[in-house]
Amino acid sequence: MQCPKCHKMNLKVIDSRSAEDNHSIRRRRECLDCGHRFTTFERIEYRPLLVIKRDGNRQEFSREKLLRGLVRSCEKRPVALEQLERLVSDIELELRESGQNEVSSTDIGELVMDRLPEIDEVAYIRYASVYRRFEDPAVFLKEIERLKKRQMNE
Secondary structure, eight states: OOOTTTOOOOEEEEEEEEOTTSSEEEEEEEETTTOOEEEEEEEOOOOOOEEEOTTSOEEEOOHHHHHHHHHHHTTTSSOOHHHHHHHHHHHHHHHHHTTOSEEEHHHHHHHHHHHHHHHOHHHHHHHHHHHTTOOSHHHHHHHHHHHHHHHHHO
């Protein structure tokens, strides 16, 4: 690592702590040559996690893509972005801790479907309608009945 100001490599770490996302380390550094102070964030480098799509294609897991889908399903709902970011982080962590290099998009969808009703039931129905490809109102009603049964069992 080099100083962003003078480009020398004579640095020392002043402070080190876990970043707010709990998935990276925030370090305050100081250049011993010019005295410039700056912050760096270190993130654990994971092996690529591939998602096997319904059509058999593979693509790298994208937390941003998952978050966009959740934000879309929570549109105009009282759900904080932090809740959705935490959900995405929890799902990504579970997938990475499984030790698998490839995971099906269906598995990811099921993880979302298991957790989303705890955040917002309307968002759950919206997400389910896209994920399960609802094609008629009867399917919507079945999903709402499943949600009601789940609530009664809790």
